[in-house]
Amino acid sequence: MTLLELLELLKHHLKLVVLLPIIFALGVGAYAYLFMGNTYTARVSMYVLTPIGDSNSLNTELSASQLLANDVATLIQSERVTADAADSLGLDDLSGFDISVTSETTTRVITCAVTGSDPRAAADVANAIASSVSGVAQEVMDVQSVNVIDEAAAPSAPSGPNRPLYVAVGLMAGFFVAVAIVVLRDMLDTRVRPDELQELLGVPVIGRIPLIKEGK
Known part of the structure; x- marks a missing residue:
């Protein structure tokens, strides 16, 4: 898979690529700010x-x-x-x-x-x-x-944890997980797409028949 193909694939799953990093960042941020004590x-x-x-x-x-x-x-x-x-x-x-x-x-x-x-x-x-x-x-x-x-004096301000760094790491982790999911789904998808069909058969696609559900 080329970089251009990967970018096109991510574009088709843009919702997942955007939402999953945000969810990861919010989860890690909530843990860091609510449950991690100052040091x-x-x-x-x-x-x-x-x-x-x-x-x-x-x-x-x-x-x-x-x-x-x-x-x-x-x-x-x-x-x-x-x-x-x-x-x-x-x-x-x-x-x-x-x-x-x-x-x-x-x-x-x-x-x-x-x-x-x-x-x-x-x-x-x-x-x-x-x-x-x-x-x-x-x-x-x-x-x-x-x-x-x-002599050591009692510090007036905390030295850690570095909560913004934790949020940034969560954001990056969510992005990589989203990319992994998108790539894995694409690898497991065995359907032949119209553009792939034209490449495999060497003939142009002149039309498509849409899938019509019952009751429509």
């Missing part, structure tokens, strides 16, 4: 303080400290750090929070983002993780300390 992201930034040698090996020391900062970023999501943070807050675990860490290769600054359904709780978890990772990093790594640059 909030709190961020805390930290600076990894590492021992620096003499000035002759400064470049080497800086490279090593940046690698060490990456190790600390990985350590933040370890079971030990998260368990210590949860214990300090009186929680069983941090399963209700999404924790992400970013660490650039050219700096020793680490940012930990905690996402949860409650803004105050997300900020508390982020600060507890920053406090916990400092002690663990000093114990297991050659790190002087992990100093907090900016």
